[in-house]
Amino acid sequence: MKALELTGLRKSFGDHSVLDGVSLTVGAGEIVSLVGASGSGKSTLLSLLIGALRPDAGEIRYEGELMDSSARGRDRPFAYMPQRDVLFPWRRILDNAGIGLEVSGLSRRVARGRAKELFAPFGLAGTEQRYPRQLSGGMRQRVSFLRTVVQGKPVLLLDEPFGALDAITRDELQRWLLEIWGVHGWSILLITHDIREAVRLSDRVLVLGSGPGLEAGESCNAQLDAQGPLNAGQRIAGSRTSVATGPSRIAGEVAIPRTIPRGTEFLRDPRVPLLEADLHELLVAAAGVTSSSAHT
Numbered sequence: 648m649k650a651l652e653l654t655g656l657r658k659s660f661g662d663h664s665v666l667d668g669v670s671l672t673v674g675a676g677e678i679v680s681l682v683g684a685s686g687s688g689k690s691t692l693l694s695l696l697i698g699a700l701r702p703d704a705g706e707i708r709y710e711g712e713l714m715d716s717s718a719r720g721r722d723r724p725f726a727y728m729p730q731r732d733v734l735f736p737w738r739r740i741l742d743n744a745g746i747g748l749e750v751s752g753l754s755r756r757v758a759r760g761r762a763k764e765l766f767a768p769f770g771l772a773g774t775e776q777r778y779p780r781q782l783s784g785g786m787r788q789r790v791s792f793l794r795t796v797v798q799g800k801p802v803l804l805l806d807e808p809f810g811a812l813d814a815i816t817r818d819e820l821q822r823w824l825l826e827i828w829g830v831h832g833w834s835i836l837l838i839t840h841d842i843r844e845a846v847r848l849s850d851r852v853l854v855l856g857s858g859p860g861l862e863a864g865e866s867c868n869a870q871l872d873a874q875g876p877l878n879a880g881q882r883i884a885g886s887r888t889s890v891a892t893g894p895s896r897i898a899g900e901v902a903i904p905r906t907i908p909r910g911t912e913f914l915r916d917p918r919v920p921l922l923e924a925d926l927h928e929l930l931v932a933a934a935g936v937t938s939s940s941a942h943t
């Protein structure tokens with residue numbers, strides 16, 4: 648079952664074509680990351696999904712149902728977490744956490760009650776009456792995440808949720824995200840600039856860029872032996888992208904074997920650096936930069 652299905656999305660700003668035929672899917676309960684060079688259109692794609700922008704062409708479907716392009720974001724089954732922590736400094740943490748529910752029409756009391764239920768499982772118990780400035784960056788991101796998921800939407804759109812955090816906090820939050828995702832099972836489309844984060848968190852990583860694109864459903868390493876280390880010859884068979892500049896679409900895909908441990912042992916798995924190298928090559932090619940180390 649496809650939770651999210653985008654087909655042939657196009658978007659231009661004036662005569663600047665940014666997205667040209669972006670097609671992708673996110674399966675139910677799947678985490679799919681989207682990587683791409685700065686300016687390749689990742690945030691634009693999320694804006695189309697949440698209804699902040701209208702596509703020039705293409706379709707957005709949830710569980711097969713076509714999203715009306717005039718529907719407002721709050722009427723769609725997608726919850727969006729922006730790049731920056733946008734907590735209101737004058738609101739207490741509990742009120743910040745419930746604000747999405749208030750905007751959707753619930754009273755502040757009901758919104759607070761719903762949000763409060765998630766404070767303990769999200770490791771935020773005791774912070775309810777504090778102000779954002781009294782929390783660490785990692786804790787504020789947890790609050791932003793709580794505010795996103797408390798809306799009860801089945802698909803989460805996360806725009807570089809951990810980009811501004813130091814490496815140790817990011818590592819902690821990645822593990823935390825995987826734990827709570829294991830409980831809740833959201834379908835997630837995650838934008839990140841961090842290749843390691845993409846490999847660690849995702850079932851599949853998609854590369855947005857101006858390469859020629861893959862056939863629908865084709866995966867660079869779909870033939871990987873999920874148990875064993877990667878065979879260099881297999882790694883990116885069929886994944887070479889020609890170098891091109893211009894509007895973006897999905898220029899490559901790397902499937903991440905679920906047998907890779909996601910916890911503290913993640914970095915010790917010999918497949919991880921190989922997957923990162925594959926992704927790096929795809930990213931470089933899709934960005935229109937020649938990669939001297941590309942496989943033949």
Ligand SMILES: Nc1ncnc2c1ncn2[C@@H]1O[C@H](COP(=O)(O)OP(=O)(O)OP(=O)(O)O)[C@@H](O)[C@H]1O
Pocket residue numbers: 660665683684685686687688689690691692
């Ligand atoms: N509202 C807008 N009006 C005109 N141009 C825009 C608008 N929004 C985005 N763009 C342009 O679209 C292109 C893609 O921008 P976008 O922010 O989607 O890229 P991105 O991949 O998210 O970049 P980054 O990784 O740096 O956040 C850029 O050239 C940007 O200048």
